Amino acid sequence: MSAQRWKITPATVLLASILLMGAFLALWYATYPSWADPKNPQYVAWKLGICPMNLDHVMETMVGDGVPNRNSLANGRTENELVEKFGYVTTLEQASAYYQSCYNNSYLKGQQVLFLRNSNWMVVMKNGRASKLVLVKGC
Numbered sequence: 001m002s003a004q005r006w007k008i009t010p011a012t013v014l015l016a017s018i019l020l021m022g023a024f025l026a027l028w029y030a031t032y033p034s035w036a037d038p039k040n041p042q043y044v045a046w047k048l049g050i051c052p053m054n055l056d057h058v059m060e061t062m063v064g065d066g067v068p069n070r071n072s073l074a075n076g077r078t079e080n081e082l083v084e085k086f087g088y089v090t091t092l093e094q095a096s097a098y099y100q101s102c103y104n105n106s107y108l109k110g111q112q113v114l115f116l117r118n119s120n121w122m123v124v125m126k127n128g129r130a131s132k133l134v135l136v137k138g139c
Helices: 010-031 041-047 055-064 067-074 079-086 097-104
Strands: 089-091 112-116 121-126 129-135
Touching: 010 041, 041 055, 055 079, 067 079, 067 129, 079 089, 079 112
Parallel strands: none
Antiparallel strands: 089 112, 112 121, 121 129
16 A cells, blocks of 8 residues: 655645634734734734724824834825825814813924824824824823
């Protein structure tokens, strides 16, 4: 009786690839299960535009994301593009009295700003595009 050899076919390569990818994703989710962790797979996929995420959770998760990573989410975007990415923006006039006070007592006074949603993320606009992302806290 001769031993049958494994045949490597495109179907077995595809199946092995799918199983490895599934194992990788399961391990990734197990390692970073919290939506508040910037390494969470859903947040990473949202940043890449691959899948949706609760945008209020995104605002909180951005705090822990590295500066270059989170800045790239806003910088260079127009107001419409910010709305497309973050759902909506709030003008300075619509922002809370606290955020208005922070703005009025900051070095940014006189510059056009928007807030991402109702969060403490302020976007400085220059020539119609986001030029700086500022976390407003403790002012």
